[in-house]
Amino acid sequence: xAAPETGSQEVPVPADHLMGVYSRAQLxxxxxxxxRLYTAEGDEYLDCVAGIAVNALxxxxxxxxxxxxxxxxxxxxxxxxxRIPDQEALAERLCEISFAEVCFFTNSGTExxxxxxxxxxxxxxxxxxxxxxDVIGFxxxxxxRTYAAVNAAGNPSYVAxxxxxxxxxxxxxxxxxxxxxxxxxHPTAAAILIEPVQGEGGARALSTxxxxxxxxxxxxxxxxxxxxxxxxxxxxxxxxxxYEWAGEGYAPDIMALAKALGGGxxxxxCLATAKAAKGMTTGAHGSTYxxxxxxxxxxxxxxxxxxxxxxxxxxxxxxxxxxxxxxxxRARHPDVVEEIRGKGLLVGLKxxxxxxxxxxxxxxxxxxxxxxxxNCVRLLPPLVITREEISEAVEKLDRICERARAESQGAAx
Numbered sequence: 001x002a003a004p005e006t007g008s009q010e011v012p013v014p015a016d017h018l019m020g021v022y023s024r025a026q027l028x029x030x031x032x033x034x035x036r037l038y039t040a041e042g043d044e045y046l047d048c049v050a051g052i053a054v055n056a057l058x059x060x061x062x063x064x065x066x067x068x069x070x071x072x073x074x075x076x077x078x079x080x081x082x083r084i085p086d087q088e089a090l091a092e093r094l095c096e097i098s099f100a101e102v103c104f105f106t107n108s109g110t111e112x113x114x115x116x117x118x119x120x121x122x123x124x125x126x127x128x129x130x131x132x133x134d135v136i137g138f139x140x141x142x143x144x145r146t147y148a149a150v151n152a153a154g155n156p157s158y159v160a161x162x163x164x165x166x167x168x169x170x171x172x173x174x175x176x177x178x179x180x181x182x183x184x185x186h187p188t189a190a191a192i193l194i195e196p197v198q199g200e201g202g203a204r205a206l207s208t209x210x211x212x213x214x215x216x217x218x219x220x221x222x223x224x225x226x227x228x229x230x231x232x233x234x235x236x237x238x239x240x241x242x243y244e245w246a247g248e249g250y251a252p253d254i255m256a257l258a259k260a261l262g263g264g265x266x267x268x269x270c271l272a273t274a275k276a277a278k279g280m281t282t283g284a285h286g287s288t289y290x291x292x293x294x295x296x297x298x299x300x301x302x303x304x305x306x307x308x309x310x311x312x313x314x315x316x317x318x319x320x321x322x323x324x325x326x327x328x329x330r331a332r333h334p335d336v337v338e339e340i341r342g343k344g345l346l347v348g349l350k351x352x353x354x355x356x357x358x359x360x361x362x363x364x365x366x367x368x369x370x371x372x373x374x375n376c377v378r379l380l381p382p383l384v385i386t387r388e389e390i391s392e393a394v395e396k397l398d399r400i401c402e403r404a405r406a407e408s409q410g411a412a413x
Contacts, residue, residue: 025363032059035382035389037368048381048393049368053199053231053346056260056306058382063301064263071297078293080286086296090303097240097307099251100271104280105291108268109230109258110144113193115270115285116254117148120191120224121168122279132190133168135226136183140174140201140373143193143228143256152193174198175210184221191224191254192217196242197232202374203341203348205237211246218253224276227252230268234260235306235383237344238316245343260383263302267295311383319344321387322379325394333401335408341376345383348376349397353404361403367396 030040035058037045050056057064078084091103106112117135124132137143141153147166150158154171168190172179183189192214197205206214218225232242234257243251253276258268268290272280289295305311323340326347330337341348351358355375362369362377370378379393 025360027363034058034060035385043366045363045366045368046389046393046396047368048379048385049370050380050382051264052259052370053236053380054259054262055264056234056236056383057263057302058384059264061263061305061384063305064265064298067297067301068265068294071294074293076292076294077289079288080291084291084293084296086293086300087291090296090300093300093303093307094257094269094271097303098255098271099243099273100255101274102272102277102280104270104272104285104287105296106258106268106270106287107266107289107295108144109228109256110146110149110268111287111290112230112256112258112268112270113143113149113152113228114146116193116226116228116256116272117152117191118285119254119270119272119277119280120226122284123224123276124190126279131188134170134183134186134188134190135168136170136172136180136189136192136223138172138174138194140198140204141193141195141228142198142200143195144230174201174204175206177213180214181217184217184223189221189223191226193226193228195228195230195232196245197237197343197346198373199231199346199378199380200371200373202350202372202376203346203378205341205343205346208246211243212250215246215250215252224253226254226256228256230256230258231380232343232346233257234303235311235315236260236346236380238312238319240307240312242343260306261302262295262299263305265295265298265302267299306383315345315383318385318387318390322347322390325390326397329394329397329401332398333405336401336404342378345379345381345385347379348372349379350374350376351404353408357407358400358404361400362396365396365400367393367400 029037031038035047037047094103104115121133137152143149143153151166151169170183227243229242254272256270261267326340337349339350355371355377358377372378
């Protein structure tokens with residue numbers, strides 16, 4: 001179904017003057033509504049990318065639109081040298097619904113990670129152990145694109161060509177517990193940084209036992225536990241935060257949030273216990289735009305919609321249905337789909353055919369999905385997706401799998 005006409009259409013601006021750091025699909029969208037995106041020509045796409053887990057409430061959610069319009073007519077920006085009441089209110093709410101006691105607001109997830117890394121090192125410095133700087137990370141990790149964030153993740157393709165590696169970052173294999181325990185026991189170890197559910201690394205989810213083991217290991221050796229819940233947090237796994245699956249008493253010391261926090265508006269946050277943040281005193285960190293009134297108004301509205309039991313019940317319901325439907329897909333197409341991964345509405349399909357080709361075939365079916373490591377594609381739909389929309393997505397995936405089989409047979413002939 002085509003979206004309604006919106007009047008005159010502008011001539012597209014050539015991309016010649018954009019820095020060539022993206023390999024963009026030849027698609028441009030003019031508007032969105034719910035889980036649908038529309039091109040200027042009126043072509044409709046089912047959006048199971050959601051801006052890479054950003055548009056948790058779908059596109060043009062009326063509550064977010066109203067918050068943006070109302071605040072936009074009042075006050076956009078003031079410096080953090082002044083009090084920002086909505087910032088204080090959002091920090092209070094985030095602390096109410098999480099383990100945290102303090103927050104720092106940023107413009108993005110990677111800035112939240114920067115704050116988390118600085119907080120961890122500053123903690124040890126404030127405890128007269130400045131030598132404790134090593135942050136233990138894991139293969140397949142993605143924590144953003146700033147210099148410290150790419151060094152923390154250690155992905156060779158993201159650090160190549162940018163000069164020497166930063167000191168103080170240790171990279172280990174996923175769930176290599178012998179190596180993790182040895183690294184944690186080292187006298188210069190400061191923190192463990194990990195995504196409870198990896199996104200770009202191939203939608204790998206840590207088990208409850210693994211989450212608990214990491215907490216115990218950090219407690220044993222005096223390390224801080226940092227969870228990157230930028231992609232997997234704020235309801236995507238069926239609980240408000242992924243760490244909650246481990247149960248009471250297994251929360252991290254520091255957590256980075258972003259993406260869904262603004263429902264599409266750029267905003268991130270670094271959450272921490274008061275103990276972990278003891279070194280973050282006046283002048284230790286800052287941001288010009290982070291936590292400005294416009295961002296805080298939209299984020300407060302987004303949290304008001306997401307952090308409800310009704311929303312979590314809805315997510316758990318559609319997750320159960322999606323899991324069932326995708327297992328059926330895998331059973332029907334074992335020559336295409338090897339494995340279903342992830343947790344909640346952060347789902348990975350490990351494929352036998354090339355995942356980039358699969359993504360293009362999906363676009364041909366007017367279905368938007370994301371790529372991922374280990375030859376996966378990811379489904380990251382808005383939390384508001386319905387069972388009917390999931391059925392539509394799986395019907396499209398069925399046709400894509402049939403095409404993948406046909407392409408494979410044609411290449412072999």
